[in-house]
Amino acid sequence: MxxxxxxxxxxxxxxxxxxxxxxxxxxxxxxxxxxxxxxxxxxxxxxxxxxxxxxxxxxxxxxxxxxxxxxxxxxxxxxxxxxxEVGYVLPGVRKVLQEIRSQAEVIQSVVTGNIVQNATIKLASFALEDFFDLAAGAYGGDSEDRHDLVRLAKARAERLYDAVFDEKNTTVIGDTPRDVEAARQGGARIVAVATGVDSERELRAAGAHVVLRDLSDVDHALSVILGR
Missing domain, CATH: 1.10.150 (DNA polymerase; domain 1)
Structure with a gap:
């Protein structure tokens, strides 16, 4: 699957x-x-x-x-x-993305509040864009309401890959309570990372299934994100 x-x-x-x-x-x-x-x-x-x-x-x-x-x-x-100059890739991220890319049945895309052009600029600034099928994602220009974006990304991925994506095989990785809420309302599992301003406690209170401090423990992060 x-x-x-x-x-x-x-x-x-x-x-x-x-x-x-x-x-x-x-x-x-x-x-x-x-x-x-x-x-x-x-x-x-x-x-x-x-x-x-x-x-x-x-x-x-x-x-x-x-x-x-x-x-x-x-x-x-x-x-x-x-x-x-001032930004950077967060701990463990590049290694996690590299490891996931080797998984033949795993599709990676983005759900972000950024418009697609700026999301692409941000990823390209740190040579991350090639890890993602950006056509399968959803962006801040698609809707004002972030809750719409998970559903939209799933629909785009289903058309592109001729597959069905639901709570069993769709995971959102994000750092805010809004990411958590969007995943839950959009029919996806959520893995929250406390690398933004919201604490692990706040992300759990928002309803995150799993909360990681960050992705620096690559093996653990992979196991959690891939549901293993």
């Missing part, structure tokens, strides 16, 4: 060291012709929701999603050099 792994990006695969918030602020400034007074709040939300909240909190008219997405893409490209 094929197995689908859906990875979050920020604070799960990589640490962006504040560059994500800089992208939102830069995109806002491009659209509003002013710096934001109220900073972006992320907390595992999608790009659509983060930017909409920024417009509301700063009392700026929403210019519409097409313009907002274009501004986010431009800001992401502009800040890629800074991301490469």
């Amino acid at each position: 094929s197995q689908l792994l859906l990875w979050d990006v920020d604070h799960t695969l990589i640490e962006n060291s504040g560059v994500s918030k800089a992208i939102y602020s830069s995109a806002f400034s491009r659209l509003a012709s002013q710096l934001p007074i109220k900073p972006p709040i992320t907390a595992g939300m999608t790009d659509r929701l983060i930017m909409r909240n920024m417009f509301v909190s700063n009392s700026v008219s929403d210019p519409g999603w097409p313009r907002t997405q274009a501004a986010l893409q431009a800001a992401g490209a502009e800040l890629q050099p800074e991301l490469r």
